[in-house]
Structures are given as structure tokens and as C-alpha cells.
Amino acid sequence: MRVVLAEDLFLLRDGMIRLLEAYGFEIAAAVGDGPALVEALVTERPDVAVVDVRMPPTFTDEGLRAVLEARQVVPGLPVLVLSQYVEQLYASELLADGAGAIGYLLKDRVFDSDSFVDAVRRVAGGGTVMDPEVISKLLARGARKEPLGALTDREREVLSLMAEGRSNAAIAERLVVTERAIAKHTSNIFMKLGLPESSDDNRRVLAVLAYLKA
Amino acid sequence: MTNTNKRLSAVLEGGFWFFVMLVPMLLGYVALALVAGLAGIGLGLLLLPPTAAYLRWLADMRRRKVLAWRGIEIPRPYRPEPEFAGGFSGYWEKVKFHGLDPAFWRDGAWLVTDPVVGAFLAVLPMALVAEGLYGMVISALWTLFVDHGFNDWFGFVHVHRGNEGLRWAPAALGVLEIALGFAIAPKMLEWHARWSRVLLAPTPAQVEARMKHLTQTRADAVDTQAAELRRIERDLHDGAQARLVAMGMHLNAASQLLERDPAAAQKLLTEARDSSAKALSELRDLVRGIHPPVLADRGLVDAVRAVALDSPLDVQVHAEVPGRLDAPLESAAYFAVSEVLTNVAKHAHATHVWIDMRVAGGLLKISVSDDGIGGADMARGSGLRGIERRLATFDGILALSSPLGGPTVVTMELPCVSSSPKTSSSSGTA
Numbered sequence: 309m310r311v312v313l314a315e316d317l318f319l320l321r322d323g324m325i326r327l328l329e330a331y332g333f334e335i336a337a338a339v340g341d342g343p344a345l346v347e348a349l350v351t352e353r354p355d356v357a358v359v360d361v362r363m364p365p366t367f368t369d370e371g372l373r374a375v376l377e378a379r380q381v382v383p384g385l386p387v388l389v390l391s392q393y394v395e396q397l398y399a400s401e402l403l404a405d406g407a408g409a410i411g412y413l414l415k416d417r418v419f420d421s422d423s424f425v426d427a428v429r430r431v432a433g434g435g436t437v438m439d440p441e442v443i444s445k446l447l448a449r450g451a452r453k454e455p456l457g458a459l460t461d462r463e464r465e466v467l468s469l470m471a472e473g474r475s476n477a478a479i480a481e482r483l484v485v486t487e488r489a490i491a492k493h494t495s496n497i498f499m500k501l502g503l504p505e506s507s508d509d510n511r512r513v514l515a516v517l518a519y520l521k522a
Numbered sequence: 523m524t525n526t527n528k529r530l531s532a533v534l535e536g537g538f539w540f541f542v543m544l545v546p547m548l549l550g551y552v553a554l555a556l557v558a559g560l561a562g563i564g565l566g567l568l569l570l571p572p573t574a575a576y577l578r579w580l581a582d583m584r585r586r587k588v589l590a591w592r593g594i595e596i597p598r599p600y601r602p603e604p605e606f607a608g609g610f611s612g613y614w615e616k617v618k619f620h621g622l623d624p625a626f627w628r629d630g631a632w633l634v635t636d637p638v639v640g641a642f643l644a645v646l647p648m649a650l651v652a653e654g655l656y657g658m659v660i661s662a663l664w665t666l667f668v669d670h671g672f673n674d675w676f677g678f679v680h681v682h683r684g685n686e687g688l689r690w691a692p693a694a695l696g697v698l699e700i701a702l703g704f705a706i707a708p709k710m711l712e713w714h715a716r717w718s719r720v721l722l723a724p725t726p727a728q729v730e731a732r733m734k735h736l737t738q739t740r741a742d743a744v745d746t747q748a749a750e751l752r753r754i755e756r757d758l759h760d761g762a763q764a765r766l767v768a769m770g771m772h773l774n775a776a777s778q779l780l781e782r783d784p785a786a787a788q789k790l791l792t793e794a795r796d797s798s799a800k801a802l803s804e805l806r807d808l809v810r811g812i813h814p815p816v817l818a819d820r821g822l823v824d825a826v827r828a829v830a831l832d833s834p835l836d837v838q839v840h841a842e843v844p845g846r847l848d849a850p851l852e853s854a855a856y857f858a859v860s861e862v863l864t865n866v867a868k869h870a871h872a873t874h875v876w877i878d879m880r881v882a883g884g885l886l887k888i889s890v891s892d893d894g895i896g897g898a899d900m901a902r903g904s905g906l907r908g909i910e911r912r913l914a915t916f917d918g919i920l921a922l923s924s925p926l927g928g929p930t931v932v933t934m935e936l937p938c939v940s941s942s943p944k945t946s947s948s949s950g951t952a
Binding site for chain 1: 815816820
């Protein structure tokens with residue numbers, strides 16, 4: 309699997325390259341600033357990109373803007389965005405095109421290499437992976453806002469696991485119920501959020517988006 | 523510019539003040555007389571706001587020209603004008619605002635006295651030059667004048683038939699007058715500028731009040747900053763620093779247990795990793811409290827939008843803010859809004875909040891309204907006082923309207939200069 313890596317700190321970039329190579333990824337390009345990232349994404353068309361938000365030249369949200377720009381040229385290009393902090397605002401912007409294949413994780417999740425690599429693979433496969441910190445903030449905020457108020461507690465729980473990028477099977481295992489039960493919950497969620505019939509993957513992204521926007 | 527040119531332009535400036543500004547100043551005089559004369563039947567009061575605006579225009583013109591031509595700065599003494607409601611009551615508020623502003627009456631006093639004092643100072647050099655030229659004309663056309671029965675005095679020279687011996691005296695006198703006019707012009711025009719400053723600049727009392735305000739807000743700003751630094755030090759000491767110490771101890775213990783009891787060592791390593799994750803998360807929160815990342819990345823509007831997303835309430839943000847504002851101002855406005863929002867969530871029992879931010883007339887105006895129970899009181903330590911004090915450092919103000927039963931509206935205004943002309947206008951729901 310070919311990866312484009314964007315990280316301006318040399319030590320971290322080096323560490324990430326070693327980590328990804330150890331798990332059998334091929335590094336197509338490793339860049340250190342926003343313009344170079346757009347260039348690499350558009351020309352290399354990797355299977356997945358791992359991108360740091362804050363990079364030169366402005367050291368603000370370069371990486372994020374580069375990803376949004378590249379995905380306008382290459383719709384649905386799978387990208388996992390890493391950051392020292394997570395913001396719901398940025399999460400909604402990443403998901404706004406509804407194409408999925410987006411991950412948004414805290415940088416320190418890299419420490420847990422197994423689940424980090426798992427997240428990279430899920431994003432490459434078109435899934436959506438949101439950091440548990442984003443999810444927990446959403447849960448802490450309560451369910452006062454529409455349209456999530458219509459969901460039951462159990463459905464909200466399923467939706468939050470969906471936002472972390474888990475499949476129905478994984479959610480069933482986590483909640484110790486059958487996969488059939490989870491499938492019923494997800495279709496209820498789609499119905500209550502008023503999401504039209506379409507591929508299951510796409511509706512999962514839209515559900516997460518509705519969740520973030522609530 | 524040569525010395526002669528400087529003197530010539532000073533002479534011409536006097537001409538500008540007298541000939542060009544005479545009619546506009548006269549109109550102002552008439553308007554002022556109408557206000558005073560018709561005040562008895564109320565009509566005069568209605569004419570007060572337009573008159574005040576017109577006097578301001580005249581005075582501002584004087585301030586601008588005096589700065590451009592004489593390099594003397596005259597600060598404006600006017601109080602910032604609030605936004606008045608429509609209809610008659612709003613207009614009446616406007617009448618009161620201008621009528622009670624001492625700067626309006628000082629403008630009026632300037633207008634009444636300037637034709638006497640100001641005109642004398644400004645016009646004297648030009649009058650001398652003009653009369654000097656007239657003297658030269660008399661000498662040159664002496665025969666023509668006296669043949670037509672001209673009979674007048676030019677200075678000490680009696681210009682009439684039979685006084686040919688003194689024919690060239692008016693020209694000589696004229697040269698002297700022109701020289702004198704040119705000589706005194708710069709000084710006179712400088713005095714004219716200084717005279718303008720007497721009534722058009724803020725009074726010493728106003729300056730003193732301003733200094734008091736600055737001293738007070740500077741002291742507040744220093745206190746606030748010191749308190750912030752103490753808080754950061756405490757947070758680091760109790761948080762990240764303590765976690766790092768724990769991490770070091772766990773790692774140390776793990777390395778000792780590595781051979782004897784690998785299972786226990788593994789457990790300690792996991793704990794060390796957890797400590798590092800917690801330290802990171804605490805550092806993140808700390809950074810957010812000092813300077814939120816979205817504020818640094820995107821500026822005020824998106825930062826407020828991010829806070830709105832994090833709020834447990836349904837917050838709608840509407841913003842018309844051009845480009846980026848000065849960083850300290852952005853930061854002050856951001857923390858004020860997020861603190862108001864926290865207040866609303868804690869005390870107001872509200873479900874909906876509307877935040878409106880706009881830049882207009884050099885002011886950043888922010889209003890935060892909620893549909894809660896109202897009854898908020900600045901006097902009863904609701905945190906609003908603290909926000910007000912911190913805004914004061916930026917010459918900002920905070921106003922609260924919160925009748926029992928709601929709704930509550932907090933309005934904040936900060937003078938601002940936008941650092942880029944680009945306009946971004948947008949609204950969104952959180």
C-alpha cells in the first residue's frame with residue numbers, strides 16, 4: 309500500500325516512515341510543507357496519506373487546507389489527518405464533501421502503533437475514523453441538540469462507535485450483541501437522521517457528519 | 523521647499539481661511555443661531571444634531587488642514603457616538619447626546635470667536651501683501667487716479683492732485699508692507715493653528731481623565747497577566763510536570779524489574795505510557811487556555827465558531843468581520859465571547875444562543891443573546907465585571923440587558939483596525 313507522508317519535524321517524520329515500513333507500507337513521498345503536499349498528493353495519487361495539520365510556511369492549518377485542496381482535484385482521496393489537538397470545526401470541514409475516506413486523530417495515537425496502523429488501513433479502505441476525543445466531547449455535550457435528540461441512548465452509542473470508524477461486526481463485538489442487532493440500530497439511525505437510501509459506506513459518513521454538526 | 527515658497531504658501535493659507543471658509547463658517551454661525559433662537563419653541567433642539575454634525579465637519583476640516591499645512595496635531599475631543607434607535611425617542615436621545623457633549627459647545631464657541639481672533643491672525647499677512655500691491659498700483663497709475671478726482675490717503679501719503687512729490691512713496695511703502703507680510707506670515711499662521719487648538723482639542727480635564735483611565739486599565743492588565751502566569755505555573759506544576767515525574771519513576775522501576783518480573787515491568791511501562799498521554803492531554807488543555815489553536819490558525823470568527831460547536835447549547839454564529847484583526851484584540855474578543863458563553867451555559871437555563879459579530883465604523887461589535895431566564899446582574903459577581911475590566915484595556919465596553927424572564931443580551935464593543943482589507947461574510951449553525 310503506497311503512502312504519502314507529510315510532517316515537518318524531521319524526527320517524527322523519520323519515526324513514522326520506520327513505523328509504516330515496518331507494517332509493510334511503501335512510502336511514495338515524504339514532504340514537509342503544504343504546497344509540496346498538494347503536489348505530492350495530486351501527482352502520486354497514493355492509496356492513503358498521513359498528514360500533520362501544522363506545517364510551514366504559516367505553521368497554522370497548512371496540512372488541513374492542503375488536504376481539502378487536493379481532494380477537490382482527486383475526490384475521495386483517502387487521508388488520515390494528525391494533529392496536536394482536535395477540533396470539531398476541522399472534523400466537519402474534512403467530512404463536508406461527504407466522500408468519506410477521512411481520518412482525524414490526535415498525534416499521540418501514533419504511540420499505540422497497532423491501532424494507529426489499523427486506522428490508516430480503515431481510512432485507505434474508504435472508512436471514517438474520528439478521534440475518541442472528538443466523540444467524547446460530543447457525548448459530553450449531551451443530546452439536547454436536534455436531530456440527535458430523536459436517537460435512543462443505545463443508538464447514540466452505536467453512532468459514536470461508527471464515528472470512530474468501526475464496522476458493524478466490530479461494534480457488535482464491542483457492545484456484546486449480535487451483528488443483526490447492530491444492523492437494526494444503524495438502519496434506525498439512518499432513518500431518524502433522514503439519510504436517503506445509498507451505499508452503506510456513504511450513509512455512515514453522512515451519519516457521522518450529522519453527528520458532528522449537531 | 524524654499525524659504526520664499528514657504529512664506530508664500532503661508533500667506534495663501536490665510537487667504538484660504540478667510541475667503542474659502544468664510545461662507546461655510548457663516549452657514550454654521552446661522553445654524554447655531556437658529557438652534558439657540560428657536561430652542562424656546564423646541565424646534566431649535568430638533569436642529570441640534572445636524573448642526574452638531576456640520577460643526578464637526580468644519581472643525582475636522584480645520585484639524586486636517588492645520589495638521590497638513592502647519593504640522594500641528596489637534597486631537598478630536600468627541601465621545602464615541604452610540605447607535606441610536608429609530609423613531610422620535612431615538613432622535614431625542616441623539617439630541618440629548620449632542621446637547622450634553624461639551625465638545626459641541628466648544629465647537630460652537632470656536633465658530634463664534636474664530637472670525638475675530640482666527641481671521642485676524644490668518645488674514646493679516648495676506649492683507650499686508652494686498653495693500654502693498656495696491657500701493658504699487660497707485661504709484662504706477664498716479665496720473666490716471668488723480669485725473670479722475672481720486673482723493674484718498676495711502677498711509678501717510680495724501681493721494682491727490684498737486685502732491686506729485688510723493689508719487690513713489692506708496693510703492694515704497696507697499697514694498698515694506700509686502701516684506702512685512704511675508705516676514706510675519708509663518709509665525710502668524712502658526713499662532714492661528716495654536717489658536718485653533720485652544721477650543722478644538724480636548725480640555726486638560728479630558729486629557730487627565732484619559733490618563734487616569736489608561737493608568738487604571740494598565741494596572742488591571744498587569745494584574746490579569748500576572749494572575750494568568752501564576753495559573754499557568756500552577757497548572758504545569760500540578761499537571762504535566764507531575765506526570766513526567768511519575769513517568770520517570772515508573773520507567774526506573776520497570777528497568778529494575780525487567781529481568782526479575784517481566785509481567786510487572788510490562789504493567790509499569792503501560793502506566794508510564796498512560797502518564798505521557800495524560801501529560802500531553804493536559805498540555806493541550808493548557809495551550810487551549812493560553813492561545814487556542816483555531817484562533818491562531820483561522821482568526822476570531824472560526825475560533826468563535828469552534829467554541830460554539832463545543833458548547834452544550836444550540837449556538838448560531840453570524841459574522842461580518844473583514845480579514846484578520848490585530849492578534850491581541852482577537853484574543854481579547856475571543857476570550858470575552860467564550861466566557862460569556864460559559865456564563866450562559868451555567869446560569870441562564872437557555873437552550874438557544876445567538877452570537878453576532880461585525881466590524882463597522884472602526885468598532886468590533888459583538889452581541890451574545892440567549893433565550894434564558896434573564897435576571898443577570900453585573901453587580902452580583904457574574905464574571906461579567908471581569909470581562910468588562912479586560913475589555914477596558916482595549917478601550918472596549920460591555921453592556922448588559924437582562925430583564926427577569928429574559929432574554930439576556932450582552933453587547934461588547936472594541937475599537938479596531940483590520941489588518942487586511944479582505945472581507946469574509948458568513949453565517950453558520952452549531
